[in-house]
Amino acid sequence: MTEILRPLGNISRALDSIANHEFQRVQLTKGQYLYLARVAEHPGIILERLAELLRVDRTTAARAVQKLTTAGVLEKRPDDTNRKIKRLFVTAQGEQVYPLVKRENDYSNNRALQGFTPAEAAQLASYLERVDANVVQDWVAVKQGQTRTY
Structure with a gap:
């Protein structure tokens, strides 16, 4: 059988390690850049959908979103029709950081290809x-x- 998971894992860990190092200067800790990027790409996304996109459980996503909300990078807003639903948006501070995240992603993607x-x-x-x-x-x-x- 052809082994694909080990190389994929190696690639993923290497790029995640690089990104985590790069984003320390903007106070994003381990993996937080992923949440910022997905919310920036999908303004108004709900937590459940964000967790699905990132392939993490809801609790993990909620914890990361809470930290990013406390840090002022993301904000929760109630849905217009159902106030129980909270939608996620990037704040002005997050909008300043997102171009760096996007630039790093584009560079890594180009490097990989x-x-x-x-x-x-x-x-x-x-x-x-x-x-x-x-x-x-x-x-x-x-x-x-x-x-x-x-």
Whole structure:
């Protein structure tokens, strides 16, 4: 069987480590840049959807959002029709930091695809989307309390 998870894990850990180092200067701690980026890309997103996008449980997402809210990077606003629903937005402070996050992401993406033709890069992206779609099925099942059968 072709091993893909180890290289994917290595790539993910390396880029996460680099990003965490880069964002220390703007007071973003481990992984917080991911939350800032997704909220900036999806203004008004709700916590449950944010957790799904990042493939983390709701408690982990809530804890990270609370820290970013306290730090003044994100804010929660009540939904216009259902006041129980809180929507997430980037604050003015977060808007100042987001371009750095975006720039780092673009640089890392370009670096990772160095030497690939545009067609190869598109094909790789397509393959990775398929891998993600396969894996997310188990992620959802496990989050719902199911156990995988090996």
